[in-house]
Amino acid sequence: MVGTTILPAIWLAPGLPLLGAALMLFFGRAIDHDPDQPSRVPGIVCSTLVALSFLVAAICAWQALMLPGHRFEIRGGTWFAGGEWGLLLDPLSAELMLLIAGIGTLIHIYSTVYMSHDAALYRFFGGLNFFVAMMQILVLANNYLLLFAGWEGVGFASYLLIGFHYGRWQAGVAGMKAFIINRAADAAMVLGILFLMLKAGTAHYGGVASSAAHWSDTSITLAASFLLVGAMGKSAQFPLHIWLPDAMEGPTPVSALIHSATMVCAGVYLIARSSFLFSQAPEVSLATAIIGTITALVAASIALAENDIKRVLAYSTISQIGFMFVALGVGAYRAALFHLFTHAFFKSLLFLGAGSLIHALDGEQNLKHMGGLRREMPATFRVMWIASMALAAVPGFAGFFSKDAILGETLNAPNGWVFLIVGLFTSLLTAIYAWRLMFLAFYGEARQSRDPVHESPAVMTVPMYVLSAFCVLGGWVLPLIDWSAWPLMIASGVIAACGIWLAWRYYLVVPDRRAALDRRFSPIVDFLRNRWYIDALYEEQILNGTILRTASGAARADERIIDETVNGAAWLARQISRVFRWFDRWILDGLVRSSSGAVGFLSAPVRSLQTGFLQTYAFLFVAGLLAALGYYLTR
Amino acid sequence: MLHAISPIHYLVLSALLLVIGTVGVLLRRNIVVILMSIELILNAVNINLAAFSRMHAQIQGQIFVLTVMAVAVAEAAVGLAVLIALFRNRGTVIADDLDLLKW
Amino acid sequence: MPVFTGSDMLTLLPAIVMCLFACGTLVLDVMGRRIPRGRRWLMLFGLCGLAITGVSLWRQWSALAAGGLSQYTGAQGAVTLDGLGFFSNALVLGATVLLFLTSYRFLEITREHSGEYYSLALFAQAGMYFMATASELITLFLGLELTSISFYILVGFTRVDRRSNEAALKYLLLGAVSSGFILYGFSLLYGIAGSTELADISSAVSGRGASDPFVVVAVVTIVAGLLFKISAVPFHMWAPDAYDGAPTPVTGHLSVASKVASFAVILRLLPMTLGSVRSLWEPLLIVAAVASMTVGSIAALTQHRLKRLFAYSSIAHAGYILLGIIAGTQMGLRGVYVYLIVYALMNLGAFTVLTALHRHGIAGEDLHDLRGLSTTRPVHAALFVVLLLSLAGMPPTAGFLAKYYIFTALIETRHYALAVIAAAYVVVSLYFYFRLVREMYMRPAETREPLAASLGIRLSLYATAALTLFIGVFPEPVLRLGFRISGVGQ
Structure with missing residues (x-):
């Protein structure tokens, strides 16, 4: 290795897993088509590629840190306005790169057995390889745009893998x-x-x-x-x-x-x-x-x-x-x-x-x-x-x-x-x-x-x-x-x-005498008690077969607020969408015919206009035009 | 006492025609009549163009009128053809009965 | 007196080629009714016509480049050859080629295969040639109407289909009204300027100013009519119906070619000709853009008919493109061009997939027709995902690039509110595009009937998806070409 450097090959660090993902995408189904007998090939191929990627990463990281300035950069051509693209290896990205490839390799190996009962493993390992590749791009990027590409890529990989089942x-x-x-x-x-x-x-x-x-x-x-x-x-x-x-x-x-x-x-x-x-x-x-x-x-x-x-x-x-x-x-x-x-x-x-x-x-x-x-x-x-x-x-x-x-x-x-x-x-x-x-x-x-x-x-x-x-x-x-x-x-x-001792006392030594213990450790346990109370409550409900996902007061409060916000936003979007559809439907179908009280005041003139579907379109067209004209001419 | 007829009078006439045509499009149920109302709109334009052509003492406007007429004929022909196809399939020429496509 | 010269000939050459081939297709259709597989030759004849059109466009461009001209007005002042026209015509040409490639199998299945189809598409293309290049009102009007009338017939092409009839009739009646209003605006412009030349109109209007009532009425009616053509809210109501009822390849063509050409008209009329009264039309465009993004994105959320869904999606996209015109800077203009290229690619690709869904006995127009596509046709499904990601504006696809330009232009011109609204609707749109992905990847297939994936369909799908991805990753070459053709720098 003296005098030679494989640093320009740093692109292999994301490249190899990307190759694995592509292989799984194009040939995965051909290899692993029988759901009853999952093939081991995807696991082996993908693990090998990630391991090779780790090898490349390790050598490159070592060589880069030997360089004066401890950094190495490949600068590519321009990507588009304001963006050229390239890879940057410095102590920061080297640390992350090694972490990703190293832990990634171990987890790939672990998964070959852990996932062996599942069908369509090419999807799993392909996704995992894709993730590793995108994560490497994220950390190795030398500009924000490429980082963002990797950023979105890992998000997408995460989406695919969370939804694997x-x-x-x-x-x-x-x-x-x-x-x-x-x-x-x-x-x-x-x-x-x-x-x-x-x-x-x-x-x-x-x-x-x-x-x-x-x-x-x-x-x-x-x-x-x-x-x-x-x-x-x-x-x-x-x-x-x-x-x-x-x-x-x-x-x-x-x-x-x-x-x-x-x-x-x-x-x-x-x-x-x-x-x-x-x-x-x-x-x-x-x-x-x-x-x-x-x-x-x-x-x-x-x-x-x-x-x-x-x-x-x-x-x-x-x-x-x-x-x-x-x-x-x-x-x-x-x-x-x-x-x-x-x-x-x-x-x-x-x-x-x-x-x-x-x-x-x-x-x-x-x-x-x-x-x-x-x-x-x-x-x-x-x-x-x-x-x-x-x-x-x-x-x-x-x-x-x-x-x-x-x-x-x-x-x-x-x-x-x-x-x-x-x-x-x-x-x-x-x-x-x-x-x-x-x-x-x-x-x-x-x-x-x-x-x-x-x-x-x-x-x-x-x-x-x-x-x-x-x-x-x-x-x-x-x-x-x-x-x-x-x-x-x-x-x-x-x-x-202290923490370990408390856990030991509380969960192992005297699990039956919690009430007595609670009195002794008043401040901390008071704080925990609320959680415990709710924990028990939730546990009961879980035993009753209701699936609840939160376990403590904090969990409940914060998940409720935030989940409700998210659900609320989704609900709002749905409702607005519904309103629009209703609007279209009304314009089209004319609630006109089923003169409903709520829109009665609108219904009468529209009915008197003999509104059919076609004409309500035309009506909207003319209304939009008149609104614009009115705005300018009365200004 | 008679006022000379100025371009403004033509503009008013054409605006009236435009409004009549538009209202016809909005109100009439029979698609044939709607097509005729569209012709009214186009004729409003024609009056405008002819009047302006006269006002500017210039020929382009009248060429425009002839073009619009030709195009209007083509449009009406296609409209009637589509209408006939619709009538064969559905047996109606009433705008309100066009209700397959919605939402 | 001017006479018809050689340079006039060159100016009109593509349109002449298209019309000749359109007529030729009709004649050959009548002559060749009894020849087995005659339709295939007809389609190839049409493709030849398109190739020759392409060559003649290239001739025009190289003649201009050789003369060092940025534009040339010929045919007695009726037609201007410039970057905008070349850009639009090139895109429309590509769209028509894809229309021919994807339609063949579709028409076989619907048993409506006849030569008029190709002929009408060529006529529509000739109309769009004039839309993009006209430099005076009469020619522009003729272009608009030639395009519209051809499309009315194409939308209603499956004569026995009641939905197709209805779509055609609605489109026709509303289209005729909008043409009437545009024409009314034109007549007022003629009155103001005493000339139908856009250059004369431009100077006359800037002399009158934005407070003149004639100018106001003319601008408002013209803008309303043009917004109708690009299906911007509140003039969009025809679009979902016409898109839904039309034969699927026609829907794709309508949503791309006619929209591109209409944007060319908007660019030529508003910023170029009526630039002096920007204060009049800019607010209208802002309202229309915001309303389009709102209605398009939100109405699509719960839509389960695919073509309607894409109708709403293309309404929303029209809103985004308008934003580029609103920004109005060089960056904004580039954004419009980039967005149009990208929009054309991804929408054509998406409609190619929808066309392939239409099989014997299966309409293939509902969301659940996508179910299990990932298992029955994994490659098609994956390419469709690429196109959907692009439609949603996700990197590394071309859609991101398009939105990038628009957003950058908005931020550059300090339209922060618009940028935020637009960004919010990107998130909303993600949701409904992902519904399609979910159907393809997370639901079992309902039918084993193979897709109607003919060679043409596969070609156009591969081409559009590959280009979408390619532009997203290496935008430089395509962008440079686009900017060079359209003459906006570089």
Whole structure:
């Protein structure tokens, strides 16, 4: 490798998975046509291509970091007005690229077994490959337009994969919901990108950055706000977060790859990439931090009361990305990316572990129907144990260092102690819900209906072991640990321990004597009690067969408000559409004949005009013309 | 006392014809009559054009009139042909009975 | 006195070719009634005519380019050759070629196959040639009417179909009224200017100003009539009915060719000729654009008849294109041109799919006729998705590019409110386009009857979808060509 460089081949990183997606699109059906005997070929082909992509990415990243300036850029021809296109490899994109290809490879391998009972796997693996390709384009783009192309591409891939089991009604709906909410946020993002391009005359990061140095505060604030909204949608930040829990309808590997490790972090990447804007826009940065704080807290509290294992993890993801947004908001971009890096490992590991449980329990996702699984599924237990340690930020594990880096940085911001206090409190909640999941699923007595339960095969456990290694070592490999913040480290360590201990007391040791315990831990438990009350209520309803999706007061309040808004908007659109159709129908069909009271006053003159369908058209034509004439002639 | 007839008088006449034609299109139920009303609209235009042609002492307007007449004939012919096809299929020439296509 | 010269000949050459071939088709049709597969030769004859038309358009263009002229007025001042005309004619020519390719199988199935069809399409094209190039009112009027009358007959072409009859009659009556109003406006313009030449009218109108009542009435009636032609709200009511009842290939042609030519007329009459009274027609266009986007997007939400759905969708698209004219800058004008190219491609492609849905015994006009298309014809379904994504304005398809230009122009000219409204309706439109995708991909097929996918249909579908995608990814070459032809820079 001495003297030679394969850097110009960096396009292979997205190119290979794209090839896989194309192969599946064109030949998938030919390979995998028999629904009763799903073929293994799509899984093998796609996994190989992603693994090769990882290889390319790894070599390129290494070579690029060896270069002076640590960056490498391919600049292509012009794309269209203001947009040339090309790829940029610098430490930021290299980190994300390796993460995507690496975790992507592991999850592809895992899926070959996990999904082996499903038909039409070429659709699944094709979609997964397409996702990896688009995500690589997103992070490797050297301008906002190409980034946006990847941005839309991953949204589309996510839509396809959430709806993979489209036979299930909820899966289709969840896919649509995710897509539509993202589109709404993307509308803001398009405006932002257009704005940047108009101001700067180019979409290239470097060009925009050098131009932005001379912009007025208003312009910068405006541009940053637009981008922030886009990032909030993609990264499921409050109040646009509601699509993510629903997205758990997708197959578990999809949740692990797209909805925890990579795609949902695209918003963090976008803001980090646009740090030249955000660091000049203090108000927007403050808003970012506040949104992140609220998201982290709300989502963590909801996660406490969720019983669906994947939804717990979904809210946990939202909460953790909230932490990253806090970091971005206080200007600690490195800390945000550090947490993104560690989070990707432990959260995808948690999802894969959850998938292993679900796989073993024939699709059971309710924590209340699990228990004592550590004996029967030792491998899954071990990796989940490590991942939960990392999520709870126990000292030494990956999540600890990165979260601590964020909390340490908050103090550099004005009034940063607010973020710090809320952040520490959220950490406590995090430790509790992380270990609540563990204690319910793996300890105590068995509650599952299936017996006996078998551990998953090696093809699934080996990728998990690889990830768990990173959960332990991930904090140490990047030279980002700041030992000088040792008082904070001790504090967080104590908080994590408290959280785990509380979860242990509450869910394992004395589950029957909750009422007695509640009196003893009054402030915290009072806060939790409401959730518990509602949790029980909801549980009863779930047992009664009613499907309810929320579990806590916070969940109920916020989902109701937001879901109602979304539903309301859809309802409104439907109603308006209905009104228009009614209008057309009336103009056409003439309520004229069935003289209805409501339109009676209109009906009479229209009837006297002998209105038929044709003539009401003509009538509208003439009316429009007269209105215009009247407007001008009486002006 | 007689006033000389000025272009304005022609304009008023043509505007009246236009209104009559438009109202006819809006009110009459029989499609044949609607076609005739459309002819009225076109004739309003013709009066305008002829009057302006006279006013400007210039020939283009009259050429325009002849063109409009020819086109009007073609349009009416096609209209009647379509109407006959409709009558064969549906047995009606009443505008209100055209109700297959709606919403 | 001017006489008919060689340059006049060149000016009118494409129209002469089209009319000759139109008449030739009629004659051959009568002569060849008994020849087996005679219709196929008729279609090929028509395609030859289109090819020669293309060559003659090219001759015109290269003659102009050789002379270094940006425009040339010939045929005694009746016809102007310029970028706008070439642009419109080239698009219309392409649309007619696709019409010929897609119609053959359709007409076989509906048993209405006769030579008039091709003849009428050629006449309509000749009409659109004059719409796009006329530089005085009489020629413009003749072009408008030649186009309209040909389309009236084409819409009602399936004579035994009651829906087709009804559509034709409604379109005809309303179209005649709108022509009457346009003509009334023309007569007033003639009165104001004492000339039918657009150049004279332009200077006379700017002399009179925007407060003159004659100018007001003329502008309002003409704008109303033209908005009717492009089916902008509130003059749109004919469109859903005519689109629904017409034979599907004709619907596609109507929604593309006649709309492109009508936009050419709007561009020539409003910004070029009546530019001095912009304050008069701009508010009308704004109202019409917003109303069109509103009605088009919202009415399509719950529509389940495919052709009506596309009628509403094309009403909404007309609104977007109007926005480019409203912006009025170089960028806006480019937006109009780009949007027209892209709109033509994606709508023709979509209607090609709808045409293929029409099979023996299956009307193929309802949403549920798309069910399971992803399993029965996956390639067609995927290409249709590309076209739908483009219609919805999603990158990386051409539709995004078109909307990009329009939005940029709006922001550039500080029409922020319009930009926001337009962006909101993009989201709404996404919903109804996705209903089609859902039917294709998430519902099982109801019939195993294969699509009526003839060679022509496949060719035109592949071509439109591939171009839609290609323009979305590599817009530069096509855009440069389009801008060069239309003469708006580059």
